[in-house]
Amino acid sequence: MTKLRLAIVGAGPAGIYAADILLKAERKFDVSIDLFDHLPAPYGLVRYGVAPDHPRIKGIITALRDVLDRGDIRIFGNVRFGEDITLDDLKKHYNAVIFATGAIKDADLDIPGIDAVGSYGAADFVSWYDGHPDFPREWPLDAASVAVVGVGNVALDVARVLAKHAEDLLVTEIPANVQAGLEASPITDVHVFGRRGPAQVKFTPLELRELGELRDVDMVVYDEDFDYDEASKAAIASNKQVMVIDRVLQSWRQRPSVNNAGGEASRRLHLHFYAKPVEVKTDDTGRASAIVYERTKPDGEGGVVGTGELREVPVQQVYRAVGYFGSPLKGVPFDKRHGVIPNHEGQVLHKDSNERVPGVYATGWIKRGPVGLIGHTKSDAMETVRHLINDQGSWWTPEDPSEAAIPALLAERGVAWTDLDGWHRLDEHEIALGAAADRARIKVVDRDEMVRVSRGE
Numbered sequence: 027m028t029k030l031r032l033a034i035v036g037a038g039p040a041g042i043y044a045a046d047i048l049l050k051a052e053r054k055f056d057v058s059i060d061l062f063d064h065l066p067a068p069y070g071l072v073r074y075g076v077a078p079d080h081p082r083i084k085g086i087i088t089a090l091r092d093v094l095d096r097g098d099i100r101i102f103g104n105v106r107f108g109e110d111i112t113l114d115d116l117k118k119h120y121n122a123v124i125f126a127t128g129a130i131k132d133a134d135l136d137i138p139g140i141d142a143v144g145s146y147g148a149a150d151f152v153s154w155y156d157g158h159p160d161f162p163r164e165w166p167l168d169a170a171s172v173a174v175v176g177v178g179n180v181a182l183d184v185a186r187v188l189a190k191h192a193e194d195l196l197v198t199e200i201p202a203n204v205q206a207g208l209e210a211s212p213i214t215d216v217h218v219f220g221r222r223g224p225a226q227v228k229f230t231p232l233e234l235r236e237l238g239e240l241r242d243v244d245m246v247v248y249d250e251d252f253d254y255d256e257a258s259k260a261a262i263a264s265n266k267q268v269m270v271i272d273r274v275l276q277s278w279r280q281r282p283s284v285n286n287a288g289g290e291a292s293r294r295l296h297l298h299f300y301a302k303p304v305e306v307k308t309d310d311t312g313r314a315s316a317i318v319y320e321r322t323k324p325d326g327e328g329g330v331v332g333t334g335e336l337r338e339v340p341v342q343q344v345y346r347a348v349g350y351f352g353s354p355l356k357g358v359p360f361d362k363r364h365g366v367i368p369n370h371e372g373q374v375l376h377k378d379s380n381e382r383v384p385g386v387y388a389t390g391w392i393k394r395g396p397v398g399l400i401g402h403t404k405s406d407a408m409e410t411v412r413h414l415i416n417d418q419g420s421w422w423t424p425e426d427p428s429e430a431a432i433p434a435l436l437a438e439r440g441v442a443w444t445d446l447d448g449w450h451r452l453d454e455h456e457i458a459l460g461a462a463a464d465r466a467r468i469k470v471v472d473r474d475e476m477v478r479v480s481r482g483e
């Protein structure tokens with residue numbers, strides 16, 4: 027029986043699901059899988075993207091861990107593709123590779139002043155509050171009033187974490203530095219801006235509803251945003267999700283205490299619709315001082331057009347949550363416009379000719395762009411794996427497919443890789459840190475410390 031030696035790069039949900047699906051799939055060959063990640067901990071954005079106060083979603087980790095704990099997938103953590111291991115190495119030791127490297131960077135927002143001091147990408151902030159080891163430990167939470175640009179779930183996560191009182195985050199796994207930063211925050215007002223109307227937002231009802239439950243935070247919505255056009259009315263009538271979103275927002279309009287004036291909470295979260303940010307204004311020191319937005323109006327077809335009316339809201343920080351963006355991988359085709367690996371249903375294509383690149387596959391956010399929930403990465407992985415199985419004739423023929431070759435290569439290069447046992451050690455260590463403080467877990471943030479704990483050093 028032929029054997030498929032497969033490398034998967036990226037131990038987020040997409041990579042883990044792909045491994046699991048392949049191992050369970052009907053096929054006429056044996057499989058052995060090595061899963062690489064540049065972080066010493068697996069689970070990608072489930073660990074480093076999903077907000078700490080969403081323990082139910084974080085719970086997906088349990089299902090992913092069950093897959094790894096079966097023990098039929100080898101893990102090489104703390105190994106960066108492109109530096110510690112290259113495409114040539116993979117060709118030498120495997121029959122094929124699946125890239126599942128996701129996305130961690132912010133998409134750009136091209137407006138004047140966006141580079142001001144105090145203007146940040148949401149992805150960086152998320153990485154900070156989720157304790158990603160490769161981001162600065164300190165975050166200057168020194169603004170009373172902040173703007174969040176975008177109306178997707180990430181924008182709501184960022185707005186919620188900024189507006190929430192730090193003590194209400196303590197039940198979660200936030201690291202100590204994040205707790206200290208949030209506790210010291212002088213924030214009073216978070217303004218979320220979306221250029222379209224309430225019937226065209228991208229966030230989901232659950233995430234929206236949660237905002238209304240924040241302790242000592244008034245929700246502020248503006249009556250002028252609810253003068254719906256026919257397209258919006260049709261969207262509300264025909265789409266259950268939009269209907270619920272509208273219902274939640276309408277209920278906030280009715281709350282006398284939070285309707286724009288007279289609120290009693292010490293913090294406010296404002297939702298501005300039909301508001302297209304056009305500039306970040308700065309003070310003499312180059313620090314953000316206000317966000318300027320153009321009021322838009324419905325175009326009758328579900329879109330919006332500018333009205334030319336400019337308005338200004340004083341803010342000292344701006345967070346742009348306008349999407350994530352994938353990063354190129356050395357030697358692998360990359361579509362710079364969309365931030366993905368060019369592919370047809372997961373089969374990687376040459377950038378210009380659109381011809382297949384044999385042996386190379388993609389799945390997850392790096393395959394189809396940074397949209398969709400964790401569950402989507404499963405169907406995505408199924409499609410990629412189906413092609414991988416059917417493409418048996420075009421796999422690489424490795425020079426040395428032995429399982430001993432990779433540990434030897436990493437050792438020769440001085441790479442301090444971590445394995446499944448190491449992850450268990452780090453996991454237990456974090457749980458023990460949490461137990462001492464009466465919390466479920468406290469994450470270790472420092473990469474060296476993560477590696478030391480994992481390797482039992």
Ligand SMILES: Cc1cc2nc3c(=O)[nH]c(=O)nc-3n(C[C@H](O)[C@H](O)[C@H](O)COP(=O)(O)OP(=O)(O)OC[C@H]3O[C@@H](n4cnc5c(N)ncnc54)[C@H](O)[C@@H]3O)c2cc1C
Pocket residue numbers: 035036037038039040041062063064065068069070071072075076077080083105106107108126127128129130152179180183350355389390391392397398399400401403
């Ligand atoms: C802020 C935020 C909140 C979210 N909240 C939710 C939610 O509540 N519910 C939900 O269902 N979905 C949520 N999502 C979406 C969910 O996280 C994604 O759908 C999912 O994580 C995508 O999976 P992936 O495996 O493609 O990518 P990722 O999860 O990003 O995993 C990619 C992995 O590849 C590794 N990697 C990258 N480059 C390299 C390299 N060069 N070498 C080796 N390894 C590398 C990374 O370290 C990472 O572990 C959220 C996303 C974000 C950004």
